[in-house]
Amino acid sequence: MRLHTYWRSSAAWRVRIALALKGLAWEAAAHDLRTGGQSTPRYLALNPQALVPALEVEGAVLTQSLAIIEYLDERWPEPALLPGDLMERARVRAFSLAVACDIHPVQNLRVLRMLRKRGLDQAAIDAWAREVIESGLAACSALIADRQGPFCFGEAVTLADITLIPQLANARRFGARIDYPRIEAIEAAALAHSAFADTRPELQADADPA
Numbered sequence: 018m019r020l021h022t023y024w025r026s027s028a029a030w031r032v033r034i035a036l037a038l039k040g041l042a043w044e045a046a047a048h049d050l051r052t053g054g055q056s057t058p059r060y061l062a063l064n065p066q067a068l069v070p071a072l073e074v075e076g077a078v079l080t081q082s083l084a085i086i087e088y089l090d091e092r093w094p095e096p097a098l099l100p101g102d103l104m105e106r107a108r109v110r111a112f113s114l115a116v117a118c119d120i121h122p123v124q125n126l127r128v129l130r131m132l133r134k135r136g137l138d139q140a141a142i143d144a145w146a147r148e149v150i151e152s153g154l155a156a157c158s159a160l161i162a163d164r165q166g167p168f169c170f171g172e173a174v175t176l177a178d179i180t181l182i183p184q185l186a187n188a189r190r191f192g193a194r195i196d197y198p199r200i201e202a203i204e205a206a207a208l209a210h211s212a213f214a215d216t217r218p219e220l221q222a223d224a225d226p227a
């Protein structure tokens with residue numbers, strides 16, 4: 018499998034976590050988003066959206082991190098990344114989509130670049146990202162307020178944790194508050210798990226030197 022990735026991409030990190038949980042081997046094709054690596058004709062032929070990740074798997078190219086992860090989960094069912102219970106599965110998906118559709122895209126690189134083009138300075142852009150992330154995390158925290166840990170939806174890692182943890186890295190980048198005890202506890206539990214810890218952005222071969 019070849020994962021088209023960028024070290025600091027939170028959407029690519031989601032897929033790295035899922036691959037690690039499933040114990041699947043992969044190689045990286047890194048694209049530097051800062052210099053337009055996602056917009057080369059060669060990469061656009063794989064993903065016309067000009068976004069990472071994309072996964073080359075079993076002779077096909079898959080895009081959209083959540084679609085990729087659900088493919089991996091259906092193709093290699095152990096360990097399951099979604100609960101067996103129908104209602105619970107819908108809740109895990111709802112939480113994951115709250116991050117992947119309602120937080121992440123609004124603070125994504127291309128949106129921040131559009132804001133800069135329209136005249137916002139760096140401080141205003143960072144404030145935008147912080148506001149989006151803080152209000153989104155407040156909602157996420159409320160969505161799991163009645164749940165026991167250690168993970169978002171109980172004892173097992175699910176798609177919800179896979180989307181949440183990379184989003185927290187973005188939160189820190191923009192200086193957003195993460196003062197929700199449940200979310201902090203989930204992050205600690207996740208980062209004690211090798212599938213999360215060993216796939217962190219700073220450990221990727223294309224990462225900037227510390």
Ligand SMILES: N[C@@H](CCC(=O)N[C@@H](CS)C(=O)NCC(=O)O)C(=O)O
Binds near residue numbers: 025069
């Ligand atoms: N919904 C997409 C989001 C992918 C995405 O936004 N990737 C970012 C990096 S985290 C990207 O490639 N950004 C490039 C850009 O904005 O130009 C997914 O989940 O795969």
